Amino acid sequence: MSSAPPPVPVSVVGLGADGWDGLTAPARAALAGAEVLIGGPRQLDLIPLGECGGARVAWPSPLRPAVPKLMAEHAGRRIAVLASGDPMFYGIGRALSEELGPGALHVLPHPSSVSYACARLGWPVEDTEVVTVVGRPVARLAAALYEGRRVLVLSAGALTANEIAALLRERGFGPSRMRVLEQLGSEREDTYEGLAQTWQHPPGDPLNVVAVDCRRDPRAEAPRLGATPGLPDAAYEHDGQLTKRHVRAATLCALAPAPGELLWDIGGGSGSIGIEWMRTHPSCRAVTVERVTERAARITRNAAALGVPALRVVTGSAPDALAGLPAPDAVFIGGGLTAPGLLDAAWEALAPGGRLVVNTVTLESEAVLTDRYRRHGGELVKLAVAHAVPVGGFTGWRQAMPVTQWSVTKPHPEPELVDQTI
Numbered sequence: 001m002s003s004a005p006p007p008v009p010v011s012v013v014g015l016g017a018d019g020w021d022g023l024t025a026p027a028r029a030a031l032a033g034a035e036v037l038i039g040g041p042r043q044l045d046l047i048p049l050g051e052c053g054g055a056r057v058a059w060p061s062p063l064r065p066a067v068p069k070l071m072a073e074h075a076g077r078r079i080a081v082l083a084s085g086d087p088m089f090y091g092i093g094r095a096l097s098e099e100l101g102p103g104a105l106h107v108l109p110h111p112s113s114v115s116y117a118c119a120r121l122g123w124p125v126e127d128t129e130v131v132t133v134v135g136r137p138v139a140r141l142a143a144a145l146y147e148g149r150r151v152l153v154l155s156a157g158a159l160t161a162n163e164i165a166a167l168l169r170e171r172g173f174g175p176s177r178m179r180v181l182e183q184l185g186s187e188r189e190d191t192y193e194g195l196a197q198t199w200q201h202p203p204g205d206p207l208n209v210v211a212v213d214c215r216r217d218p219r220a221e222a223p224r225l226g227a228t229p230g231l232p233d234a235a236y237e238h239d240g241q242l243t244k245r246h247v248r249a250a251t252l253c254a255l256a257p258a259p260g261e262l263l264w265d266i267g268g269g270s271g272s273i274g275i276e277w278m279r280t281h282p283s284c285r286a287v288t289v290e291r292v293t294e295r296a297a298r299i300t301r302n303a304a305a306l307g308v309p310a311l312r313v314v315t316g317s318a319p320d321a322l323a324g325l326p327a328p329d330a331v332f333i334g335g336g337l338t339a340p341g342l343l344d345a346a347w348e349a350l351a352p353g354g355r356l357v358v359n360t361v362t363l364e365s366e367a368v369l370t371d372r373y374r375r376h377g378g379e380l381v382k383l384a385v386a387h388a389v390p391v392g393g394f395t396g397w398r399q400a401m402p403v404t405q406w407s408v409t410k411p412h413p414e415p416e417l418v419d420q421t422i
Contacts, residue, residue: 039082143307172220267335378408
């Protein structure tokens, strides 16, 4: 009995700014043999009609929801999807792989704009940070700004360089050198440069990347930010509802963020825990729940200022506001602990191996944590911080309000024992 033939893989072909001329023979063959070509209008225009006779379909907007629909419409036909540079590097290849499975693709990459840019600049690729602002806010760049760091920004268009220059000035990185590299790999390749603090170049070609050689202004009023949790309190706009720096560092250590994980930050205050969770790795995600509307707006501003504008802010009271949220890998509760059902809802939402960290300063909430510690184990600690302050002509210690912290990992269920007796 014969089986059905396997489905034809979707060819995903990377293009450079030089279009057809820059393609390898296998890439040209994939396009020439395709019955359907799918791509952006600019990419489709780069393919000569005489070389590829397949039907041409432009991606609609928004693109991502259209992927399964278009693939289904043309199922059974030889499909070639056009991409910019390397399709698996911030390209359409990711969406196709997630929708169809990696085995359903035949990817033919072209050198990416990052490879071209690093070659022109003499920057080692592995030492260069890459930030994309294509379909994303330029504020994401703020999380990558450190003295001496080299950053390549995948531009969203002709105005991106001006937006980057404004952000660098605002964040205290005005002395940073910026270079705009246009139409990389084509005959129209061009570059121009200048300092962010004096940037006045008019918008150029929309197909560009922006290289930033980060230099911090030593006179900048903005606080210096490190790469580890525990940013200065002055980095946040707040009304007093802020997990202070030393307690925040200990809290993030207990939460143990890992790439790709999702945090629920309940009782967000100023958003510091969710923000610093997301700053630990670009793929970390967080949802902050805050019942006070004014504070929720403040969290959004803090997230943008500190380079993680993708932080999701939910305005509402927990536990009701938790309904419908994606399942977390870790939960932090910094306020509202005595709300009926809150701890139970957080515990229930966690999968085995998930982490729960709770901070409190009141005796009533401490009693709740002590009870849960007896029931579930974990670690119960008291964090006390004192700061040196003037005492007359001398210096003494001023004790901050101590914080009780309970941290626990949800256990995996015991495996069922099978009776093997006969």
